[in-house]
Amino acid sequence: MIRATRLTSFLIAVGIALSLGGCQLSGGNGEPKPASLAIGKPVTGEITLGDRVNYGDGTRTALFAFEMEAGEAVVIEAAAAFCGRLSLYAIDSEGRPVLQSAGDGNCTEQDGRQVQSRSRVSPEDGRYLLALSGREPGHFGPYRVSLSALALDEDRGLVAGDEVTGLLGGEKSLALKITEAGRYQIDLRSSEFDATLGLEGPDVSRESDDDGEGTDARITTYLAAGDYQLALGHLGGSGGLYRLSVRKRDGVPPGDLQSGGELPVGREVTGMLQGEPARYQLALAERSRVVLSLGSDDFDTRLDLEGEGVQLSDDDGGNDTDSRLVTVLEAGNYTVSAVDLGDDNTGVFKLQARAEPAAGESLALSPGSTQQGTLVEGEQRRYRLSVPGTANYVLTMESDGLDSLLKIQRNGEELASDDDSGGGSNARLELELEAGEYEVVAAAFGGGSGSFRLRAEVR
Incomplete structure (x- = not known):
């Protein structure tokens, strides 16, 4: 477990190391030593102008020290008036801080504070230094930093209803067994990295980057009974703590x-x-x-x-x-x-x-004439335009009640479209047309309903 003892000499060593080599973390001699951090003993305080200054960007930093045993896993959580930056250092055998992880993680709002977390599994007995700083020079205010023991689930095969917690370094593959066909939702969530999720199996090959909340990954799909493989990954960064869940959603049989x-x-x-x-x-x-x-x-x-x-x-x-x-x-x-x-x-x-x-013939649009019409929600009116010979045409659609959308097609292929070149919310197309039959489509951009005026002219 994390030890609160033997920290006195450690704090002195950290202070010496920071004073000798730390313009990134140290603002000079006489600054307070890092606060002692332990599981179940949160540290509260406030970042002010009196804290250590980072000369690289002008932000202020509060420091915390703790120890871990080999194989021990913890979650570090920082709640502050601002969305801060957490940087974790391991202290080497000569008392020098060695950066382990740093970056601008995702923050979530809880009780009016911005909360972010970092996870760590210690490869060996060791001492660590945590730096909490703002992301902007003006980030000041109260904070609460805590350590929690982290119980990680073993990598194993998953079934519907499972929710597991783990640490991700590189890509990880997990087996998924579905016993009942249905609609399933698979979520990979993390506040420490941008998650990616893949699914391979019978007649299914899916990938997701950010279809969940924020940078989380989500796959929602119908799965037949059978065996599948999940591929867990991340974009950039070094990975971290994740939560993976598989649940069957209510839906149509x-x-x-x-x-x-x-x-x-x-x-x-x-x-x-x-x-x-x-x-x-x-x-x-x-x-x-x-x-x-x-x-x-x-x-x-x-x-x-x-x-x-x-x-x-x-x-x-x-x-x-x-x-x-x-x-x-x-x-x-x-x-x-x-x-x-x-x-x-x-x-x-x-x-x-x-x-x-629908009775009658399709509507015709003749050069020099104006067609008036009314569109209901979602409607697209189509008009025949016969071009006897190559010429330059100007098509306009005007309306006081809807945002005009004008298209011209030939043999089912769209040649051009416009929604606002006619001034205001009116549409205008100028183009050279060869001899042949065309279709002019009048619609409303973004939906809507109302009356309109459509005109074709030869220039």
């Missing part, structure tokens, strides 16, 4: 999931993304006004529609981060894709298609 195939009209389907978009086939027997809705509590959605020369997309035409597309489609076959806007492509979603017959 696997039999009720439909993550692709035919998209029925008028019935909501529930699907799950597992590393790639989910694609559905929508068949329309007649010209129809179609409303597509995509929502998820797990990810920021994007809704894509392709087919019969049409290519449309929406990411936030619904509520919050949900998607909604409203448009008129000709009879034919279409592909509807549910996509995670964050490119992680994981999580449960709900998708629905509604359709009603």
Whole structure:
């Protein structure tokens, strides 16, 4: 265990070492010795102008000394009025401090204070020096520094419901056994490093960097019963203490999931993304006004529609981060894709298609004329533009009630788009068009509803 005895000579040695070689930690002779730190005996104080100055950046430092036995593991926690910097030194056989770890770790707010921690497993009996300093010259105020014994779990195979604590140096691989198929959430959390997490197994290959809170890593996915491998890692730094948990989440039974195939009209389907978009086939027997809705509590959605020369997309035409597309489609076959806007492509979603017959021909946009229309939430109006010969065209979309979004496509491929080049929230496109048939799409940037005016001119 950490010993509070034999520290007197140690503190004297530290003071001599810092005075002789420590412009980084020492501000001169006559400064107070490091405070003695032990498990279960927190030290409180305040960083003021009277504390040691770091001549490299002007911050002030408070020092603490403690001893550890070989194999002993501790957590060092510092709570202060500011988010500070913790630097840990080992004292060598000649009494000189040797830097072990330093850096700006993550802080969490607790009871109005900024808290950060460091972990340490001592390879041998030894003496240590801890420095707490601000990150800016103006960081002053009260602090509380404590040591806690750390009980580390042995590296072993994991099952659902496990939560283990360990230390990470380089990459670590752990086995995971799933006995019941379902939706699982795996979290790798640390306040000492930027976590990365990998998962490999039957039909699953996933990686995560910061899909959890802050710099934590999280993988949420459907897992079949079987054996998997977890890869724990970190970006930069030297690793440190982590907590790893595996839990089964409530969700839709696997039999009720439909993550692709035919998209029925008028019935909501529930699907799950597992590393790639989910694609559905929508068949329309007649010209129809179609409303597509995509929502998820797990990810920021994007809704894509392709087919019969049409290519449309929406990411936030619904509520919050949900998607909604409203448009008129000709009879034919279409592909509807549910996509995670964050490119992680994981999580449960709900998708629905509604359709009603739409009479009449598709709208035409002629040079020199103005089309007026009204958009409902998520709607995208499409107009035919026939170009008899190569010419320069100016397309404008103006509205007093919505942020205009204007696109031009040919054969389902988008050629150009604009949302604010027309002044204010109006859209304007200037481009040379070759002879042929084009489609002009009028929509609202970021969703919204309202009336608009659309015009095409030849220059």
